Amino acid sequence: MIFYLIRRVLYAIPISLAVSLVCFMLVHIAPGDPINAIVPPDAPQAVVEQIKHEYGLDKPLPVQFGLWLYQVSQGDLGRSLATGRSVWSDLRPATANTLRLAVTASLIGFVLGLILGGLAGTFRGTWIDRIATTFAVAGVSIPHYWLGMVMVILFSVTLGALPAMGAGPGGATDWAWDWAHIQYLILPAVTLSVIPMGIITRTVRGVVGEIMNQDFVNTLRGKGMLPRNIFLHVVKNAAPNALSVMGLQLGYLMGGSILVETVFSWPGTGFLLNSAIFQRDIPLLQGTILVLALFFVALNLIVDLVQTALDPRIKRS
Amino acid sequence: MEPLVHVRDLKVRFVSRDSTVHAVNGVDFDLAPRETLCILGESGSGKSVTLRSLMRLNPPRLTKMTGTVRVGGHDLVTTSERSLADIRGSVVSMIFQEPMTALDPVFTIGMQIRETIRRHETISREDAERRALELLELVQIPSAKRRLAAYPHELSGGLRQRAMIAIALSCRPKLLLADEPTTALDATVQIQILLLLRKLQQDMGMGVIFVTHDLGVAAEIADRVAVMYAGRFIEEGPVSALMRDPLHPYAQGLLGATVHGGVRGKRLTTIPGAPPNLAQVPTGCAFAPRCAYVEPACLAAVPAARSPIPGRAARCIRVPDHAVSTAA
Incomplete structure (x- = not known):
């Protein structure tokens, strides 16, 4: 190992x-x-x-x-052509902001996706399955920049309940996990969570449905195991597949939130990339892409290791 | 004394939106404690469905099951899912056909035995571990201690089936159901597993119901044989008598189509035609369309079981019925 x-x-x-x-x-x-x-x-x-x-x-x-x-x-990403500041000084807070947004969004998406997908897979072909599948299809199909604008119109403009843009009352740099800041996080996080929710629902539904049809589930029932015991077996069998999709989704959210970050003016890497592209700010662009890509590599590494730890059939040596 | 298994007029239908499959159409039998019954039949004859009915293991959402099924005094048709789960594994347990897929691939053999014991008995982890080791030794798995920590994919087919047997026996059931447990194994391993099962059956005093399509397996292990066709027992009797002198034309055809000692030098025969579609069960004898001796009376109604000598019975109108008194 x-x-x-x-x-x-x-x-x-x-x-x-x-x-x-x-x-x-x-x-x-x-x-x-x-x-x-x-x-x-x-x-x-x-x-x-x-x-x-x-x-x-x-x-x-x-x-x-x-x-x-x-x-x-050497740890030096160079200087921004546009501002003359070091790339790292802009990139570090932006990465932190994107991490907050991506992790929150994936938590929402993963939890909902696991519940919906698990229910749909267990009760395949019933009305529960149909409702969950409808949510999943809607999640992957609705363009999230459009959903973001609808959320802004609904919750910020009409209801006035939540702020529409920014990452806190003091701007990008002073994040804290209190309500004054968290209320800025809700709309972009929910908007961003919709796609992973849909994808996880579909994946988990498929995986769980397949596992429930396997012979060993019949063996478990045949030796008198209760539904909650069987649930444990299904979870451990489904985990490697579900985790790999979840890792990829978190990776996509890290790099793929340009549209949502722009809609909500969330000062993250997507926002930074967007401005770097328009200003042809090569060092900033390279630095940001590199950091995001390394995140992806690291996530894949973690997923691989966790998968290996969970599934004894994957060769370890 | 009450028999270990008591089945009367068991009917199982699989109902889906498009069709209803009549898999089992009225099966009656009893099994005494320590007795081994072999249910013989080709694919789709309803033998596995009958077997799974003895622990109500057919898919619950599709299955309609009627009749009487009593195992060890428990009524399996009406009992709740919860008390069913208590009966499964402790009173009656099952060995499956495919040892490759019947074990959970991501848990060790030891854990899969332990969880069965701890599901039915209040016992510490260490004691369960010890029992699991004893069970692996009981089913003659070499280097049992090391095998407890093995995952199913690390074992050969024969060892996996032994592990499956260890799980099935872990709570000393009164009735062991075996669904073609040797079909997926090599011929040399088959005989080892059969001998092991026979020895365990004698040592532990279990009743065994064994489903197979292999006459050789039946001859090896059974006290009594039931031949199944289109969801009914068409013939039932002691293994040696039935093998020597089958009464029902289908049983005769089945024996004629198989290599065994009595037919050396003769050509094997085949049964013409194919088994009936169980979505539309014929009103008369289900074997009539393939039978060489068919008469108009065969098509009128399903033949009742006739018993020419005590202990034997066949559902064929050509079989003389001498034992009205013993059938009751």
């Missing part, structure tokens, strides 16, 4: 390297010149060259990548 763990962690290193290369390439393949975004259009050529040189943008791409990778490995 310990060797498996070490090997699996070592695998994550080349994956992270490949991910950082892709991040770097994608940003440079994208059209648009970052310098045009920060210098006036009538600036003399010499000034443009000077700025390019300062940011190292005049060097060949492989050299740029090498330099960037070296800096990143």
Whole structure:
């Protein structure tokens, strides 16, 4: 087990390297010149060259990548082209905000999805199944930016119950788990939870339904086990599959909340990415994508390890 | 003395929106304590459904079950799900056909035995562990101590079936039901499992009902054999007599289609046609369309069980009925 763990962690290193290369390439393949975004259009050529040189943008791409990778490995993500501040100083609070939003949303989505999916799988073909499936289909089908706007109109504009934008009365930096802040979290988190809710419902419904049809459930009934004993067996059998989907969903929420964060002006990584893209702020863009991608790699690693711990059929050595 | 199993006019239907399948259409039999009955029949004859009815294990939402089923004094047709769960595993337990899929893949063998014991008895974890070890030794699993911590996929098919037997026997049931327990195993392993079951049956004094389509298995293990066709026992009798001299044309056809000692040098015969569709059960003898001796009377009504000599019976109008007094 310990060797498996070490090997699996070592695998994550080349994956992270490949991910950082892709991040770097994608940003440079994208059209648009970052310098045009920060210098006036009538600036003399010499000034443009000077700025390019300062940011190292005049060097060949492989050299740029090498330099960037070296800096990143030193913990330095560079400086934002737009603001001149260090990328990390913007990225750190944004990542924290996105983590809060993504974790809250996935908790809501996972809990609802597990309950609905578990019920639907157990009572397959009944009205319970049909209601849960309807929720699941609605969850995956409704565009969440649209749902976000509807929520704002309903709860903020009409009812005036919850704030429509921002991450707290004091802005992005002073988060605390009190009602003054949490009320800002509710609408975006609920909006964001709808997709994982739908996907988890469908996954768990499928997995539980399949397990309930397996012979060993009949064996369990045949040796007199009560429904609550059988529930335990179903949970342990369903957990590896459900967990892998949940890990992926949390990963998507970390990176995929650009639309929802923009609708609610939530100062997270999605919001940051959005502005970085529009300003062609290459260091900020690269840094943000890299952090999100590394989150994804780490989540996958955790899911793999938990799966291995839960399912004895997965080879450990 | 009350028989261990008492079944009268057992009928099982599977009802779905599109069709109703009449899987079992009136089965009567008794089983004495320590007796081994073998239910013989081809796929779809209702033998497994009959067996599962003895612990009401057919899918509850689809199954309509009527008649009388008493096992060890418990009425299985009317009892509540909760008291049924107390009976299952302790009074009556079952071994399944597929040892590959009948065990939970993500729990160890030891845990699956322990949970059965602790479900039915108030016993400490350590004592349950000890009992589990004894059970694995009882079913002759080598290096039993190590096997307690093994997962089902780490065992061979034969060992898995032994583990399944250990689970079934863990609370010393009075009645053991076996649903083709050797069908999925290699021939060499089959005979080992059969010998083990016979030994355990004698040592523990259980009643055993064994479902199989294999005449050789039946001959090996049974005291009495019942041949099933289209949801009815069409012939019933002591194993040696029935094998030597089957009364019902279907039983004769079944024996003629099987390799056994008495037919050396002769060609095997086949039974023409196919079993009836149980969604529409014929009004007369279900075997009549395939029978060489069919008469108009066969199609009029289902033949009653006739008993030419005490202990034997067949549902065929050609069988003489000499034992009106013993049938009662």
